[in-house]
Amino acid sequence: MANRTFSIGGSHTADKKLSKDCAIEVLPMPSTVYVSMNQHLGAPAKPLVAAGDTVKVGQVIGEPGGFISAFVHSPASGTVKSVAPRKDLAGNSTLCVEIAVEGDEWVEGVDLSDTLVKAVPEDRAFILDRIRLNGVVGLGGATFPAHVKLNPAPDKKAECLILNGSECEPYLTSDYRMMLEHPSEIIVGAAIMRRALGGCRCVIGIEDNKPEAVASMTKALDELKASGLEGYEDISILPLMKKYPQGGEKQLINAVMGREVKSLGLPIDVGAVVQNVMTAFATYEAVQKNKPLVSNVLTVTGDCLPIEKQHNYKFRIGMPLSYIAEYAGGVPEEAAKIVSGGPMMGKAIANLDAPTVKGSSSLLYLTEDQTRRGKESDCIRCGRCTEACPMGLEPFLLVKLARNAMMDELEANAVQDCIECGCCLYSCPAYIPLLDIIRIGKGDVMKIIKSRPRK
């Protein structure tokens, strides 16, 4: 029997995981790192250091700028050179702390050993505090502060923690490598999150194109269950059918629980909390080792790279993308576009000198042939966009409405439900820039919705 998946739409994108056999390597530190204060969803962090200060690895250098915000820690030890705006990967200015790297000295109280700490702490407040203070954010792409999601409003009850190990984007392999190399840490992280949520069940969803990951995680889970420690009951691993966007929060909830989040609703409304496997790893380090989130894993890949030049790197946040590209052997000639994140939802890099952030997950090189859009022609009403849309929307219609600025109709046709996964544009035979235009319409409609008085 085929494995479970979400029920509406989706695309069968190419099953390309070129760098899946490249073990994770640790990148050496560059001479300078630039730590952005805007590494998460929500308000930017406020810098706590000034030029001339000396910092250690793991030292707090930015404090949350609002309720939905996160701490930022120094990824390096050295001297702060400046606190000034720098261009991010889109070329827009963000405040960055520039640190000249000198050695690798960590702050006190961080457990740097490799020993697996299996015992899950009892105290919910302690767990949430450690997660918050160590700056853990969702590493699945949206970088939503983790402690906010793990601390739902008192009237909402979490029934199921879903750990997203689907890695449904083609090319990306960082989650996969982590599931192979650190399965126990991820599962301990899951158990900790479960405890924070009050002991709900936990399902780890992994797409079935990664049988090795399923096997590795199952083995680690069995071992932890056999250890006799508390906190590992009710955790299970669920292989899912490969279909994009399986890792979308709403799609994953549908695949795992068979429920649907209402329009403009939150996962917790149906009793679900979704976290990425990388977030679980970061949670493990934050809670068990008191280690702040200062590193992540990133894939350097692309069809134009020979296999020996493909890598999975453990990087410190703030390393410039160009430094990583250079270290990996330079940007290949054929690379017409460099994407940070997956090819479906990632961002095209306009400025390679931009620093990495907590959510950086790849340097993906695409060739001109692969990525240049075809010439737009008339809609032939084939309905492929509608079939592909995982939210069941009608992109062809939304585009017409958005082009004519028909806001009421756009809202009636649920443009605000769009998750911007790119399936419509991916599957359009006429190369109509569906998502480009729908995104604008969605923005306008959301503005109208938010401006309405709340009932």
Add this chain to the structure above:
Amino acid sequence: MVGTIIWTVIILTVLGTALAVVLFLVARKFRVEEDSRIDEIEKTMPGANCGGCGFAGCRAFAESCVREGNLDKNFCPVGGNETMKKVASVLGIEAVAKAPLVAVVRCNGSCANRPLVNDYDGVKSCRVKATLYSGDTGCPFGCLGCGDCVSACAFGALSMDPETGLPVVDQDKCTGCGACAKACPKNIIELRPKGPRGMRVFVSCMNKDKGAVARKACSAACIGCGKCAKVCAQEAIVVADNLAYIDPAKCKLCKKCVAECPTGAIHAVNFPVLKPKPAPVAEESKEDVNNG
């Protein structure tokens, strides 16, 4: 045969009369009393329904004028003072004259001045491009070149210059309605007073980066050096965030700043061409943008 014709005539007549009575009664019952001045004002309007006044169309503007009873908040930028005089006379009040405005493109980052570092491959829309990233060049403030302003203009006053990749304003067609300024996600279009015989001086740049960064991105950028502010006797020039701004209300069109600007970012347009002596650099760039 004749009987059929007679019957037909009778039935149609009766039917027609009955329906006419119904129409008459309904029209009476649902009659809306409307101030006749609204119609009168609407007749004086240009009728472009461009929305430059801030209302949905000319009729909405006319309704507002009548409702308010004064013209303090209402001004039709398209019809200008002529039209407003007529509107005022309908309302029986005095119109206050306003200086006519014209759209001014404050970016001179032409293809030659601003080297490309990226190649945009999305839908041709400045709005989409602006939400995606800072632009194809090193300057995150300048024109994106997709022509949202051109499509926003109801009067055909804007066009993209294929040579420079920048929008060009036809100042005879421009009514100063401001639709282009609203459409521009980078806010590089400013409505400025037209000036005597169209003469005006302005800083054709919006770059707030530090001088060196700005200069690297675009050879025609304002680098915020402040030389123009020093030379200005009217104190019309303010430099803030590495960017100079000329206050049109204070500017006396002396053009000293134009000669002083090291990057040619200050443009003076529609000045009579002086004697044909060898033109300095600043003069040259001025002629480039004679339509500016």
Add this chain to the structure above:
Amino acid sequence: MASRIVSPNPHLHAAVSTRSLMRDVVIALLPATAVSIVFYGWHELLLVAVSVASCVLLEWAITRYLLKKPSTIGDFSAVITGLLLALNVPSTCPWWVLAIGAVVAIGVAKMTFGGLGQNVFNPAITGRVFLLISFPAYMTNWAVPGSIGEAWGSSVVDAVSGATPLGIVKEGLASGMTLDEIYADNGFSYLEMLYSNLGGSAGELCVAALLLGFVYLLVRRVIKPHITLSIWASMFVFAGIFYLIDPSHFTDPVFNLLTGGVMLGSIYMATDYVTSPMSRSGMVVYGVGIGIITMLIRYFGAYPEGISFAILIMNAFVPIINRFCHNKKYGRA
């Protein structure tokens, strides 16, 4: 540094284009075209060539000289229209009739609306119905295919002509015969219909070839089966009910499915993207509508076949079907 491409996501695209989809439809039509050419000979080859060439030329000329737009013939849609038109007329039809049909199909039904994607009615069917009404003599002079050698050796004039099975039935019923008598007189069998040497349009000669194309389209995911299957199902049920009531006057369901252009219409013309609904539920409504209207025309109308008219009628309903039928949206009832 060389300038790099920047665009909004997604950064990849499925290996599909309007051109590739249309090319797949042409490929799916090839078996049926080949069979008809083999069995009907030179004249059929001429018909296909004239029809395709005039459709493509016309589209090229209209985009070039009237609309002054870049040519759209590269998308293969005109080729499909031409092929379908040729397969939808009897093989005895004079070539110039097809040229006129092409003018109506491309010139009137397609390009006046703005070209591919804008038209309300299926061009090939519009062309066919125009010809059927304007040149009924040519359009119902059905050739009965002979053996292969015969077809290629003899001229068109010698071809044996006869009525279609549905036509024979309609005439027979009108003259007061019962179905059993008609069948006995003409010796129809289902097997014959599947590879068919009965009279009919050039394209419906071999149902098996058409079904082969259908499978190809499904496997390549060019079309979804909803429309075709709901046409078949509704015709089957509708005909089944009447057949059970009175088997001597109402033809049986399988007979109805295999004759009168149902295969050609339901697989290749009712599923035309442009003129069919977008949602799955809409497709079913549309298909059922076509099935029922076809059977109403066959049982109670003046024409023996009816599917062309049924598709045209339902084409007109597509906008309203699209308005009311939507796929299920996530998180909404």
